[in-house]
Amino acid sequence: MPRRIGKRRATALLLTLALSMGVVACGDDDESASGGSGSTSAEAGGTEPIKTAVLLFGKANDLTWNTSMADSIERTKGDLNLDVVSQLESVTAADGARAMRQVIEQGGAELVILHASALDQATKEVAKEHPEVCFVQAFGTGTPAANTSYYVDDATGVNYLAGMAAASQSKSGTIGVVGGVDLDEIVKSVEAFEAGAKAINPNAKVLVTWVGDFEDPLKGKDAGLAQITQGADVLYAFGDGTGLGTVEAAKDKGVPLIGAWFDQYELAPDLMVTSFVSNWAPLVTQVTEKMRAEGPETCGIGTFVANLENTGTSLAPFHDFEDKIPADVKAKIEEAEAAIAAGTLDPVTGKTKA
Amino acid sequence: MSEVLTEAFLVGLLATTMRAAAPLILAAIGEAFSQTAGVINVGLEGYLLTGGFGAYLGSHYLGNAWLGAGTGMVAGAATALLAGYVMISRRADQIVTGLAIWILSIGAVGIAYRIIFSDGNALQPQRVAVDAFNEWAVPGLSSIPWIGDIAFNQVPLVYLAYLTVPLAVLLLRSRRGLKVRATGESPEALESAGGSVLRIRYLCVVATGALAGLGGAYLSIGQTDTFEEGIVGGRGFIALGVAIVGRRHPVGVLIAALVFALAESLQLWLPTAGVDVPRQLLQMLPYVVTIIALAGIFGRVRHPRAFLKPFERQA
Structure with a gap:
């Protein structure tokens, strides 16, 4: 990582x-x-x-x-x-x-x-x-042309893992998710987050609030404070600029939180449990290698799906929470990571596949 | 539904409503006067943005949130002064001017933010935390059950926003308030009585900018210590609606702002109460309220006779 x-x-x-x-x-x-x-x-x-x-x-x-x-x-x-x-x-x-x-x-x-x-x-x-x-x-x-590659990100797997880490830090069993705009792929990621939380604590309750904006820290903060009032003791700031307000809410109340899209550790060092990280290095590497080998005319690699398996998405280090996450939870996270990468666990539903 | 009516939920919902209304009140209350004098500030969204950035900048350099609020007011007032010059002295179309000022504000703030916070080597702003306001519990009042948690445990800018309402009522009832109304209704009569239409319009517009600047300060350093280029998020346009729906009266503005803020707060609180409302419906709520209000459901609003009309002194 x-x-x-x-x-x-x-x-x-x-x-x-x-x-x-x-x-x-x-x-x-x-x-x-x-x-x-x-x-x-x-x-x-x-x-x-x-x-x-x-x-x-x-x-x-x-x-x-x-x-x-x-x-x-x-x-x-x-x-x-x-x-x-x-x-x-x-x-x-x-x-x-x-x-x-x-x-x-x-x-x-x-x-x-x-x-x-x-x-x-x-x-x-x-x-x-x-x-x-x-x-x-x-x-x-x-279908991409011969000189074109497409890419998408599948953040469901990494969000399943983030949900597991979040649940391990919740005493009340209630976790708050503050989302920005409810784009399809983000909604799916939140479902996976919930499934992951339930894998650690089957009774976990996940409150989900959609602010409808990626740049409204004020609403992001109030949404987070509302969730804390309603019993949430871990927050997931999943809203870009809106999420910065959610980080403030967590800091105000001293509640641990999860970051999104990059390692947000620096925003709240004592409270950031982990973050989900997007990494396009594997995509760029694959495309340039094909380009050098075959020339630009046929450099297309089809559609690249960033996921846990190809490290296009990953869980950030636990930093200060390294010692606070129980060893059995860490083992379960590793297990789930392998199962998702192997395709035997569907992160959105949390169900195992044959 | 039992979970909805818990004490914690209701108190929390109303406390959120109370502070969400604050920037709307600050932006709309001056606007109510300005419109009464015949000038609409379509660029209110821009005043909030320059105010918010001015406050962030002030707090950054002066190291104090209160001084930041002051620089925010100056920035908002300066933006309004520019708009006022074009609308009042140059007699340009108010709607077009307002839109231009709004777009200019976005560009100017975007560039300034990039240049000032870019570490001197690229147009790549760093996120810098500045001094921000903290909650200040009003001694005595904050310990009243329910009411204390809802109203008297907020940041000082929220109290200031609500204080402007009685002050505006007093001003409206005074001789000066009468002059403001005369400016909008019959500017010629005011002039022949020795008053100055231009002076009153300038005062109204600049005061609108200063108050909106304070509202902008609440958006940037009132609750968080960081700046986002999109922090205003349409609140300036909602405030325009608040001023009109509130019949350009301070009490009307207060009520309208609270209604809008309640719709916004429900969006944030209902999902936490175990009520299964489709998220699309919740996100629509503030906009549905806006459309209902503007469609004249609460009755038609009469505009001043000289509304939107530039004034030219007879030679």
Whole structure:
């Protein structure tokens, strides 16, 4: 499991790099110069660097969905020899195609990662125009073209494990989940969380509140306080910016909590039991390996599903709770992790399969 | 249903309602005066945002939440002053100006946040915790059963929000209140009696901005110590509705704000009570109330005669 200390500074540096390279790439004269420096490092690395562009759905510092990609690129670009030429934030469906053409035709990007489901249509269009470029699209629909890979995340398994850890810290047996927007995959993850909690404590009661917003810490806090009043003694902050308020509620009342999408330990060191972490490094690795082996025209790897088995999702370290989680619970979590990865346990229903 | 009517549930629900209404009251009460004087602040959402960011910034640099609330008020007032200049002095369309101010606020705050909190090397803001308000139990009153937990164990900004209501009633009844009404009803008569329409409109708009700025301060540093670019979340637009549904009267504003806040709080409390309500229905609640209110179910609202009309002095 990757340590996340210093991640924000790292992403900041990545952005600076991306920005300065963007400036360099914009000038025609400088293009050859940057290509020259690239071949120098290629000799050192043994491979040509791949010019990579990342288009994000939101802000790279959201400490969740967008950070998960920015951070994964940051961690892998050295080993995979990726040259990040640009990282664009808050790219909408309306200007998606234009942004893609810009990073390809002016930035010289050879690998374009589209971390926004809304860009699916634009990607299909531009991927056809540029068969010599490799595309990676979040939540793509239909069958991907030969030069395109799709990816989705299946966070149900890791949420089942998070639910187990949460239940082990609850004395009252009541756990509160504060969700942001009730997107289908998030609702499913919450069901898995509940199933996991019940695997440790069959009588566990899970209160679920949907705020309907990813950026309303005030409601996230009040929802958490309401759950604590109603007996919850562990909270799950599953709402991005809204979740920051839920963290405040837990801090106010000294209640342990679970974080979402990245290791949120730093937000509440004494209280953070664990978090579920999204990691796109395996996706980026698989795509670049195929791209280097077969060329960009057939770099597509089909649809990549991030899950426990391929470490696309994982449970963050327990940090300060390492000693507070009973050994038998830890053993059960490991057991469940293996069973989910092996496909013998359905995390959403909590039922074992043959 | 037995679980719904527990004491803890009701007290908790009402305490949440009480504080959820605070930013709505602060944003709507000045707006009620401004509309009475003939000017609508569609950019209220923007005043709340610049106020919220101003408060966060102030608390960050000055290290004190109260000073932060002050800088929040200044930021809100400055935003309103800009809107006022365009609407009052330049006589631009109020609705269009308001929307422009709202969008400008989003952009300006987004850029400022990125530049100031980016650690100096990239447009990548760091999350910085600042001094925030804490609950302050009012001595004596907070120990009254039920009422104490609902009303007198809140952060100071909540008390301030409710204090503006009686003050606004007094102001409305005074000579100055009469002038505000005259500005909206018959600006020419006010001018011929020696009053200044522009001056009163400016005062109303800037006061709206300052109060909304305080409301914004509640959103950023009232309950949490961190800033989100989306913290306002439509509360400015709800406050516009509150001012209108509340008939532009402080008591009406208070009641309307509490109704909206109750709808919002039910969304957060009902799921904890073991009542099986579909989550979609719960999330719709505040918006259903908004639509019912704006559809005129509570009766039609009469606008001042010079509402939305720019004033030009006769030469």
